[in-house]
Structures are given as structure tokens and as C-alpha cells.
Amino acid sequence: MMPLNKPVQMLSLHNVDGGLQPLRFRYEDERHNLHTVSIQEILSAKEIHYAGIQGLQYLCRAMVLDQEKVFELRYLIKSHRWILFRIIL
Amino acid sequence: MNSQKIIAHVDVNSAFLSWTAVYRLQILGETLDLRTIPAVIGGDSKTRHGIVLAKSEPAKAMGVQTGEPLYQARKKCPYLQVFPPDYSLYVQASQKLIVLLKEVAPVVEQYSIDEAWIDLSGTQRLYGPPLQAAYQIKNRIRDELGFTVNIGLSNNKILAKIAGDFAKPDLVHTLFPPEIPSKLWPLPVKKMFQVGAASEQKLHAMGIFTIGQLAHANPERLRQALHKHGEVLWRFANGYGEDTLTEQTPLNKGYSNSLTTAKDITNRQDAHHLLLSLCETAAMRMRQDEQSGSCVGVFLRSNDFRHFAQQHQLEQPSDSTIEIYRQACWIFDRLWDGATPLRQLGVSITKVTTTPIRQMRLFIQDDYDRLAKGDTAIDQIRRKFGENALFRACFLQSTTPPLSGGLSKERRTGVTKPVEQDPSLSWD
Numbered sequence: 291m292m293p294l295n296k297p298v299q300m301l302s303l304h305n306v307d308g309g310l311q312p313l314r315f316r317y318e319d320e321r322h323n324l325h326t327v328s329i330q331e332i333l334s335a336k337e338i339h340y341a342g343i344q345g346l347q348y349l350c351r352a353m354v355l356d357q358e359k360v361f362e363l364r365y366l367i368k369s370h371r372w373i374l375f376r377i378i379l
Numbered sequence: 380m381n382s383q384k385i386i387a388h389v390d391v392n393s394a395f396l397s398w399t400a401v402y403r404l405q406i407l408g409e410t411l412d413l414r415t416i417p418a419v420i421g422g423d424s425k426t427r428h429g430i431v432l433a434k435s436e437p438a439k440a441m442g443v444q445t446g447e448p449l450y451q452a453r454k455k456c457p458y459l460q461v462f463p464p465d466y467s468l469y470v471q472a473s474q475k476l477i478v479l480l481k482e483v484a485p486v487v488e489q490y491s492i493d494e495a496w497i498d499l500s501g502t503q504r505l506y507g508p509p510l511q512a513a514y515q516i517k518n519r520i521r522d523e524l525g526f527t528v529n530i531g532l533s534n535n536k537i538l539a540k541i542a543g544d545f546a547k548p549d550l551v552h553t554l555f556p557p558e559i560p561s562k563l564w565p566l567p568v569k570k571m572f573q574v575g576a577a578s579e580q581k582l583h584a585m586g587i588f589t590i591g592q593l594a595h596a597n598p599e600r601l602r603q604a605l606h607k608h609g610e611v612l613w614r615f616a617n618g619y620g621e622d623t624l625t626e627q628t629p630l631n632k633g634y635s636n637s638l639t640t641a642k643d644i645t646n647r648q649d650a651h652h653l654l655l656s657l658c659e660t661a662a663m664r665m666r667q668d669e670q671s672g673s674c675v676g677v678f679l680r681s682n683d684f685r686h687f688a689q690q691h692q693l694e695q696p697s698d699s700t701i702e703i704y705r706q707a708c709w710i711f712d713r714l715w716d717g718a719t720p721l722r723q724l725g726v727s728i729t730k731v732t733t734t735p736i737r738q739m740r741l742f743i744q745d746d747y748d749r750l751a752k753g754d755t756a757i758d759q760i761r762r763k764f765g766e767n768a769l770f771r772a773c774f775l776q777s778t779t780p781p782l783s784g785g786l787s788k789e790r791r792t793g794v795t796k797p798v799e800q801d802p803s804l805s806w807d
């Protein structure tokens with residue numbers, strides 16, 4: 291099971307134009323096994339300000355444990371954290 | 380087009396509650412939206428401090444009112460969920476709202492933490508007709524910031540504010556002068572901006588129950604009954620009002636602090652201690668803004684909910700904790716019979732001006748320069764080492780906290796609402 295709304299370790303790419311692109315992240319399951327997920331496609335990216343808290347929101351597609359998943363990653367600018375926010379599909 | 384201005388009033392729906400709701404949904408990832416259940420933002424319910432600071436629409440539908448004690452709200456609504464306020468979040472959300480508004484409108488006047496006027500005059504070719512512009516702004520706030528606002532549109536500030544108050548949430552209303560007879564006049568007078576309980580009563584006594592009756596009343600008669608305020612209300616009711624926005628955030632019109640105590644206060648010394656702790660915070664805030672006040676007020680609430688209040692003028696404006704405290708004690712001693720158990724004490728300092736150079740007095744009781752130096756030193760130490768780094772020795776043996784009332788960093792840096800008659804908070 292992927293932990294939801296938890297910070298994850300992230301490998302990401304910072305472009306010269308300031309753009310930020312998540313590439314690969316790692317999460318720990320309930321049995322403390324580490325899983326690495328390589329993002330196959332970023333479906334959409336936008337800046338968010340919910341409740342005034344600035345972040346970047348990415349909808350991504352990737353294979354997770356042999357299943358294709360669509361999920362939402364968030365980068366919170368103030369805390370510099372990547373969050374696996376929710377699984378969409 | 381005519382030269383009439385287009386003013387919009389933007390008001391966050393149940394601001395504190397919405398902001399907490401959005402935070403819980405979007406940052407904590409919870410699925411329950413507090414806006415959809417009977418919920419309030421309120422102080423700690425274990426101690427007795429709790430009052431309702433903001434309420435959800437379902438809570439409002441059950442009769443819960445902003446400003447009432449939590450236990451009273453729970454009586455009306457047994458399943459009421461209470462959440463603590465998070466002022467730093469509110470200040471952030473408020474600042475983002477203002478940033479967004481400044482992006483869309485050339486002039487923005489912030490009125491309180493969750494309200495602002497924007498001037499949309501001359502934006503037609505940019506955004507289309509005002510109504511369309513208002514809808515765009517409202518939806519943009521909802522989609523980007525996650526909370527909803529009401530927008531009121533008119534030619535001046537007062538009408539725009541009244542329009543924004545019509546039906547909630549997430550709506551745009553207009554109240555242009557031709558709409559006054561149909562939309563404004565049928566409303567009860569208490570819906571009028573700046574009609575409080577006292578004015579309402581006086582107007583009722585004059586046979587004025589609707590805003591229309593107020594608009595058609597003789598202004599001279601109103602002035603006799605309500606002084607200058609009567610004439611102001613008459614002007615509002617007829618749709619006259621300021622249409623120029625001031626960008627600068629107005630400084631506090633006054634500073635006030637109050638505390639509801641966990642136990643009844645029955646002796647003078649405890650009361651004086653509490654007054655001192657309230658004066659400390661109020662005076663600190665005032666000094667921070669480089670303001671001085673010349674009118675000190677004290678208000679009391681007994682354990683059976685009776686209110687007492689009195690104010691008194693100082694010889695000259697002051698920002699000294701001790702001077703304000705002395706005045707507060709003097710008023711308190713005249714106001715209190717020494718027996719009635721008290722549950723809430725408050726201090727207010729009004730008639731505020733930018734701290735002037737002090738006039739020399741012929742008969743000086745105290746060395747005010749030394750007092751001012753002391754205050755400055757205390758402020759500096761507290762700023763550097765924390766608010767509890769230094770307190771007056773009389774609080775050592777006392778159960779009263781040395782600093783009472785709102786002084787958290789967030790509150791201090793945030794935008795506080797101008798103090799009117801009632802110092803209790805209301806942010807919806």
C-alpha cells in the first residue's frame with residue numbers, strides 16, 4: 291500500500307527556467323519495505339495556493355507494483371517537501 | 380459610460396472556518412469538509428475561554444452565532460464540532476487573498492483580515508462588465524485558494540459591503556443606486572452597516588424598523604436621537620457613501636483586550652492583576668505600532684451575563700503600561716460594587732494617535748521618561764527572549780497569567796479589525 295498524504299523521498303529535475311519535474315520517488319510500506327517508483331508521465335502540473343499555502347501540484351502516471359496508477363504529488367515550497375497526496379486511479 | 384465608480388467588496392465566507400477547512404482538506408489530506416457539517420472555530424473548550432469565532436453554514440442553520448460561548452452553541456447543536464483557531468494560517472490565507480486581489484484590481488483597500496474593497500472602475504475592457512468581472516474574481520479565488528467569497532458590487536463602499544452580505548456563500552450581488560428601493564429598503568434596520576444593538580433599539584423606539592423607513596426619516600430627528608451617527612446612518616440608507624479607496628491599511632482605531640476567566644473573580648486584587656496583564660498586552664501592541672491612546676475603557680461581565688462598561692479620558696495620550704493600568708484600576712473601582720462575581724474583564728484604549736512628543740507637565744507624578752524607557756526595555760527583552768522572559772513580580776504568586784489577551788505573533792503581525800464597541804472577535 292502506498293502511504294497517502296505523507297512525505298516521500300524524491301529525485302527531481304530543476305530546469306533552468308525554474309520549472310521543477312518529479313522523476314522518481316521512494317516510499318516505505320507498512321512492512322517497512324522500500325519501493326521505488328519511476329514516473330512515466332506528468333499529466334498536468336500547476337501552482338497551488340490552497341488556504342494560502344504555496345505549492346506545486348503534479349498529476350502523474352507510473353507503474354506501482356506492476357499496476358498502472360495515476361496519483362497526485364505535491365511539492366510544498368515553504369517546507370521543501372514532496373508529498374504523495376492521493377491516488378486518483 | 381458615466382463617471383460612476385465601480386466598487387466591489389470581497390468578503391471570505393466564514394473566514395476562519397473556511398481556512399481551517401481548506402487546510403484540513405488540502406494539506407492534511409482529510410476527506411471531511413468542515414464547511415459541510417455543523418462546525419465552529421472556537422477557543423479551548425476545556426477552560427472557559429471558548430467563544431464561537433466562526434461557524435459553518437450548517438451550524439448557522441441551527442442557530443449558532445458568532446461570539447456566543449461554546450457551551451451555549453453546544454446546547455443548540457449537540458453534535459457541534461469545535462476546532463481551535465490557527466492564526467498563522469489565517470494570516471497566510473489573508474495575505475494570499477490580498478495578493479490575488481492586487482493582481483486583478485489596481486486599487487485594493489483591506490478592511491479586515493477577511494474583507495477588502497477593490498476598485499473595478501475602468502476595467503471593463505479588461506474583464507468585461509463589472510458583474511462578469513466579479514464572477515471571474517470570485518471563481519478564481521475559489522479555484523486557486525480553495526475558499527469561497529461573497530462579492531458585493533456597487534458605486535460606493537457602503538452599498539458594496541451591504542450587497543456582499545445578502546445571501547451566502549459563494550455569490551455575487553449587486554446593489555446599484557437604482558436597486559436601493561427594491562433590495563435595500565425592505566430590509567430590517569439591523570442589516571444596515573454600523574447599526575448595532577443600541578442603535579437598533581433607538582431606531583425602533585422612533586418607529587423605524589426598515590432601512591426604507593430610515594432613509595425617509597427626518598435627518599434632523601435622527602440627529603437628535605442618535606447624534607452624528609444618526610445622520611451617518613441616514614446617508615447610508617439613502618445610498619450615499621465613500622467611493623474612494625485608501626490603499627494603506629488603516630492603523631488600529633483602538634486596542635483592546637479581554638479575558639474570560641475560569642473562575643469567578645470576587646476580590647479586588649485579583650481583578651487588578653488581571654487588568655494589569657490585559658494592559659501589558661494592549662500597551663505592548665500599541666507601542667509596537669507607535670501609537671498612543673487618550674481614552675481608557677474598562678468593561679466587565681458578571682457571572683450572570685450582565686455587562687458594565689465605562690471609559691475615561693487621560694490628560695494626554697499615553698502608551699505606558701503603568702499609566703494605562705492605573706487609569707483602568709481607577710475606572711474599575713468606580714464600576715464594580717466589590718461583590719458581584721465577575722467572569723470577564725476587558726480593557727480598551729481608544730482615541731489613538733501617533734505617539735507625540737510628550738508635553739511637559741507642571742505637576743509630574745512620575746518620571747514618564749523613565750517609565751517609557753522601562754517599557755521599551757521590557758518590549759525589547761520580550762521580543763528577543765520570548766514573551767514570558769520577563770514579568771512583573773506581582774504575578775509570581777498569582778494565578779493570573781502575566782500577559783493576557785491576544786498577543787501571539789500571528790495576531791500581532793496580522794491585520795486586526797478596528798475595535799468598535801464590542802471587543803470580542805468576529806471573523807465571518
Ligand SMILES: [Mg+2]
Nearest residue numbers: 390391493807
Ligand atoms: Mg467574512
